[in-house]
Amino acid sequence: SRPFRIAVLAGDGIGKEVMPEGLRVLDVAAAKFGLNLEFKHFDWASCDYYTQTGKMMPDDWKTHLSACDAIYFGAVGMPDIVPDHVSLYGSLLKFRREFDQYINLRPVRLFEGVPCPLANRKPGDIDFFVVRENTEGEYSAVGGKMFEGTDREIVLQESIFTRTGVDRVLKFAFELATRRARKHVTIATKSNGIAISMPYWDERAAEMGKQYPQISTDKQHIDILSARFVLQPDRFDVVVASNLFGDILSDLGPACTGTIGLAPSANLNPDRKFPSLFEPVHGSAPDIYGKKIANPVAMIWSGALMLEYLGLGLPEAEQKPYLDAHNAIVKAIETVLIQGPHTPDLGGKSNTTDMGEAISKLI
Amino acid sequence: SRPFRIAVLAGDGIGKEVMPEGLRVLDVAAAKFGLNLEFKHFDWASCDYYTQTGKMMPDDWKTHLSACDAIYFGAVGMPDIVPDHVSLYGSLLKFRREFDQYINLRPVRLFEGVPCPLANRKPGDIDFFVVRENTEGEYSAVGGKMFEGTDREIVLQESIFTRTGVDRVLKFAFELATRRARKHVTIATKSNGIAISMPYWDERAAEMGKQYPQISTDKQHIDILSARFVLQPDRFDVVVASNLFGDILSDLGPACTGTIGLAPSANLNPDRKFPSLFEPVHGSAPDIYGKKIANPVAMIWSGALMLEYLGLGLPEAEQKPYLDAHNAIVKAIETVLIQGPHTPDLGGKSNTTDMGEAISKLI
Ligand SMILES: CC(C)[C@H](C(=O)O)[C@@H](O)C(=O)O
Ligand SMILES: CC(C)[C@H](C(=O)O)[C@@H](O)C(=O)O
Numbered sequence: 001s002r003p004f005r006i007a008v009l010a011g012d013g014i015g016k017e018v019m020p021e022g023l024r025v026l027d028v029a030a031a032k033f034g035l036n037l038e039f040k041h042f043d044w045a046s047c048d049y050y051t052q053t054g055k056m057m058p059d060d061w062k063t064h065l066s067a068c069d070a071i072y073f074g075a076v077g078m079p080d081i082v083p084d085h086v087s088l089y090g091s092l093l094k095f096r097r098e099f100d101q102y103i104n105l106r107p108v109r110l111f112e113g114v115p116c117p118l119a120n121r122k123p124g125d126i127d128f129f130v131v132r133e134n135t136e137g138e139y140s141a142v143g144g145k146m147f148e149g150t151d152r153e154i155v156l157q158e159s160i161f162t163r164t165g166v167d168r169v170l171k172f173a174f175e176l177a178t179r180r181a182r183k184h185v186t187i188a189t190k191s192n193g194i195a196i197s198m199p200y201w202d203e204r205a206a207e208m209g210k211q212y213p214q215i216s217t218d219k220q221h222i223d224i225l226s227a228r229f230v231l232q233p234d235r236f237d238v239v240v241a242s243n244l245f246g247d248i249l250s251d252l253g254p255a256c257t258g259t260i261g262l263a264p265s266a267n268l269n270p271d272r273k274f275p276s277l278f279e280p281v282h283g284s285a286p287d288i289y290g291k292k293i294a295n296p297v298a299m300i301w302s303g304a305l306m307l308e309y310l311g312l313g314l315p316e317a318e319q320k321p322y323l324d325a326h327n328a329i330v331k332a333i334e335t336v337l338i339q340g341p342h343t344p345d346l347g348g349k350s351n352t353t354d355m356g357e358a359i360s361k362l363i
Numbered sequence: 364s365r366p367f368r369i370a371v372l373a374g375d376g377i378g379k380e381v382m383p384e385g386l387r388v389l390d391v392a393a394a395k396f397g398l399n400l401e402f403k404h405f406d407w408a409s410c411d412y413y414t415q416t417g418k419m420m421p422d423d424w425k426t427h428l429s430a431c432d433a434i435y436f437g438a439v440g441m442p443d444i445v446p447d448h449v450s451l452y453g454s455l456l457k458f459r460r461e462f463d464q465y466i467n468l469r470p471v472r473l474f475e476g477v478p479c480p481l482a483n484r485k486p487g488d489i490d491f492f493v494v495r496e497n498t499e500g501e502y503s504a505v506g507g508k509m510f511e512g513t514d515r516e517i518v519l520q521e522s523i524f525t526r527t528g529v530d531r532v533l534k535f536a537f538e539l540a541t542r543r544a545r546k547h548v549t550i551a552t553k554s555n556g557i558a559i560s561m562p563y564w565d566e567r568a569a570e571m572g573k574q575y576p577q578i579s580t581d582k583q584h585i586d587i588l589s590a591r592f593v594l595q596p597d598r599f600d601v602v603v604a605s606n607l608f609g610d611i612l613s614d615l616g617p618a619c620t621g622t623i624g625l626a627p628s629a630n631l632n633p634d635r636k637f638p639s640l641f642e643p644v645h646g647s648a649p650d651i652y653g654k655k656i657a658n659p660v661a662m663i664w665s666g667a668l669m670l671e672y673l674g675l676g677l678p679e680a681e682q683k684p685y686l687d688a689h690n691a692i693v694k695a696i697e698t699v700l701i702q703g704p705h706t707p708d709l710g711g712k713s714n715t716t717d718m719g720e721a722i723s724k725l726i
Contacts, residue, residue: 077555084555084584085562093556117593119482143522143559153526157560159506163516192440192447193456193610196506197520199448221447223610224646227618230480230593247556247586248611255590283587 003038004310007068007275009045011091013284014294015074021296021356022072022303028360029307029329033321040068045091047078056082056090062098065275070306071095073279074299078286089141092279096134099274101267102165103172104132104246105305106281108236108253108263113338115347116258118230126257128236131173132246134267136165137197139243161197161242163204170208172270173240177215180237185209187219188241188249201242222248229256250281259345261295262337264302272313278306292351295343297333300359304329332362366401367673370431370638372408374454376647377657378437384659384719385435385666391723392670392692396684403431408454410441419445419453425461428638433669434458436642437662441649452504455642459497462637464630465528466535467495467609468668469644471599471616471626476701478710479621481593489620491599492539495609496532497630499523500560502606524560524605526567533571535633536603540578543600548572550582551604551612564605585611592619613644622708624658625700627665635676641669655714658706660696663722667692695725 006026010019023039030037042064043049044057056076058064065071076091077084095101110116110126142158177185187205191198202219209217220228222245228235229252241249254263263281280298288294304326311322336358342348343355369389373382386402393400405427406412407420419439421427428434439454440447458464473479473489505521540548550568554561565582572580583591585608591598592615604612617626626644643661651657667689674685699721705711706718 083562085558088555089558115482117481119478119480139556139558141558145559145563151526155524155560155563157522157524157557159520159522161518161520163514190607190610192451193502193607194520195448195452195502195504196508197518199446200508200518223614224623226589226611227614227623230615230618231622244553244556244585247553248589251586252589252593252615255593259594260587260590 003036004070005038005040005068006306007065007071008039008041009071010074011045011076011284012047012078012087013075013286013289014282015076015284017289017292017294017352018280018296018299019074021352021359022299024356025300025329025360025363026303026307028363029325032328032363033325035307035321035325040064045073045076047076047082047087050082050087050090056087065095065099068275070275070310071277072303072306073277075280075282075284077284080286085141093139095277096267099269099277100135100271101269101274101277102133102135102168103266103268103270104134104250105266105268106130106132106246106250106253106263108250108257110257111262111334111337114258114262116256118233118256121233126233128253129176129238130246130250130253131169131176131238131240132250133165133169133241133243134246135243136160136162137243159197161200166201166204167208170205170240173238174208174212174215177238178212182237183215184237185215185217186225186236186239187217188222188225188239188245189219190222190245192221205240225249226252229253254281259295260298261343261345262297262301264298264305266302266305266309268309276309278302278309292353293344294352295345296352296356297337297359300329300356301333328363329359332359335362366399367433368401368403368431369669370428370434371402371404372434373437374408374439374647375410375441375450376438376649376652377645378439378647380652380655380657380715381643381659381662382437384715384722385662387719388663388692388723388726389666389670391726392688395691395726396688398670398684398688403427408436408439410439410445410450413445413450413453419450428458428462431638433638433673434640435666435669436640438643438645438647440647443649448504456502458640459630462632462640463498463634464632464637464640465496465498465531466629466631466633467497467613468629468631469493469495469609469613469616469626471613471620473620474625474697474700477621477625481596481619484596489596491616492601493609493613493616494532494536494539494601494603495613496528496604496606497609498606499525499528500606522560524563529564529567530571533568533603536601537571537575537578540601541575545600546578547600548578548580549588549599549602550580551585551588551602551608552582553585553608555584568603588612589615592616617644622658623661624706624708625660625664627661627668629665629668629672631672639669639672641665641672655716656707657715658708659715659719660700663692663719664696691726692722695722698725
């Protein structure tokens with residue numbers, strides 16, 4: 001079959017340090033399992049590109065990326081050079097919207113060998129998914145100012161929820177839960193304080209729940225839900241959340257399992273009309289950039305998710321090598337997390353490359 | 364001098380169980396330190412009242428409460444009976460706004476004797492304040508629906524930030540930091556995703572920071588900030604946040620110190636034009652209501668904060684008994700947290716009254 005074309009966008013900061021390790025592992029996996037991958041490297045969607053050109057991407061970015069089957073993405077943002085909302089709205093958030101990647105799927109797992117910041121939790125105790133709405137809600141550039149520059153200054157910020165947007169993410173979460181052992185969906189909300197959008201979210205969730213009588217649900221306000229991520233992380237199975245709440249929970253969840261350096265994410269267009277995007281949950285981390293100590297696992301695991309997702313789009317007879325490659329990469333990650341080498345966030349002294357090489361050798 | 368009038372609103376659920384313990388302790392402290400307190404009990408601002416009357420409060424609620432010096436508040440909410448946004452907008456959130464309680468001050472402390480959900484943290488390691496904006500921002504009932512009931516349904520939710528609202532909470536946080544050892548303010552934001560209000564918040568914070576050159580600052584997006592509450596809670600001193608982010612952080616912080624059953628809060632109108640309100644951070648907890656196992660510490664500690672705040676409003680010569688009473692209550696809480704009795708959330712088998720009595724005996 002024709003090769004899968006993968007757009008490679010390393011972006012900024014540690015995105016540029018972990019990307020080579022992600023590619024190293026994908027190369028090894030491709031050779032071993034006979035995958036047909038073709039990489040297209042782009043230097044845009046970065047603040048460097050912005051500094052040179054005054055924009056985050058060339059005008060024909062969409063033509064380039066639409067021709068690809070998936071986007072393998074590092075991290076964007078250099079707030080000292082370009083304001084975050086400019087760099088992110090000009091790249092990552094644009095991809096999520098224009099390619100209708102309406103699901104942001106983020107696994108949260110406690111691995112053996114990773115020091116857990118929570119007391120008395122062991123591998124296996126924490127194993128759930130955050131399903132985040134990824135195109136609308138609180139993430140918006142709609143709004144404005146009035147009486148600007150005066151004491152009466154007032155700023156309006158719009159959150160925008162659509163039935164289409166809300167229903168499809170809820171549906172994805174319920175469907176995911178049907179394939180899991182516990183069959184439970186937790187609905188993140190804040191309908192006691194945010195009085196228009198969140199009661200609506202609750203209503204739609206209750207409607208959707210009716211179609212899945214075999215799935216149990218609970219609804220939790222985001223404040224107490226965040227507290228429960230720390231106090232009872234073993235209770236969760238599938239957590240479905242709006243764009244903002246999903247963003248918070250999918251950093252908090254991984255923090256509870258030791259380090260956000262491990263957490264991958266899949267920005268999915270489940271309709272497969274547009275390329276999906278795979279990226280670490282961590283950002284560009286300007287504070288540690290240059291030291292080569294960034295943990296490459298999140299980048300590598302994101303690559304594994306990409307192979308799995310690409311594979312699942314093939315006729316069934318052709319899926320196996322992709323699914324095998326996914327499993328082999330996750331297995332190699334598990335082994336290296338137990339035996340090292342480890343970057344400093346895991347308590348080790350190794351660097352980004354050491355970890356990436358160790359993982360690729362195990363495949 | 365004339366007595367302080369305190370409005371007592373127990374509200375719903377465990378609010379009704381912890382309130383008697385709060386009052387028990389205040390009575391003992393008043394007798395011991397010669398405080399002049401007068402309590403006015405009201406049965407409204409509760410879902411029971413709503414069931415009977417169709418509204419959360421009588422029309423003249425404001426006359427009653429304005430005549431008081433402070434409001435001692437339990438918790439409101441019975442979502443199975445009254446939707447949360449109805450009960451909360453009809454009571455607590457109304458008080459915060461109509462009495463311009465623009466600061467919600469929430470201490471986060473790790474106590475000796477309290478099992479910490481985080482590994483390797485000891486008392487003294489965690490000791491900071493969340494300063495939450497309490498009247499505007501994301502908490503709003505402004506917005507609406509279009510194409511209702513159809514597939515094109517769209518819901519708009521407004522967040523509203525004013526210069527007055529933003530500047531005064533920032534100022535309070537910086538002032539608080541000047542009185543603390545570390546002199547550090549962390550600014551919670553999400554300006555990379557929420558593109559109008561949060562960049563404005565950042566701008567105002569940067570402006571305010573210029574007036575406090577002796578205070579160091581850092582700005583963190585709410586996702587990674589939540590992660591750092593778990594990973595590096597010893598790093599924080601004063602954290603200033605919008606209404607929603609402050610809500611999340613002030614449940615998450617206490618969770619990291621063991622139980623949200625301890626966390627008090629002060630809803631302050633620092634101008635002292637209106638009564639301030641003192642309440643536990645935890646809610647009405649319908650799931651444990653009736654069992655009498657709710658931890659009364661948050662309610663009792665909130666009472667101590669109330670005495671301190673009332674005292675600070677007196678001429679200096681008259682402050683001492685109130686400040687002494689505050690200190691005595693906090694000391695008694697510390698002792699009981701070490702030696703028991705303990706409610707189940709602390710790993711014990713005692714009930715709400717046992718703990719309340721033990722604390723009051725120590726004063
Ligand atoms: C009950 C609810 C509206 C309230 C809030 O969100 O402010 C509570 O969670 C709090 O933190 O005081
Ligand atoms: C960089 C930022 C805009 C982004 C987000 O908030 O979605 C990131 O935090 C993430 O979670 O992917």
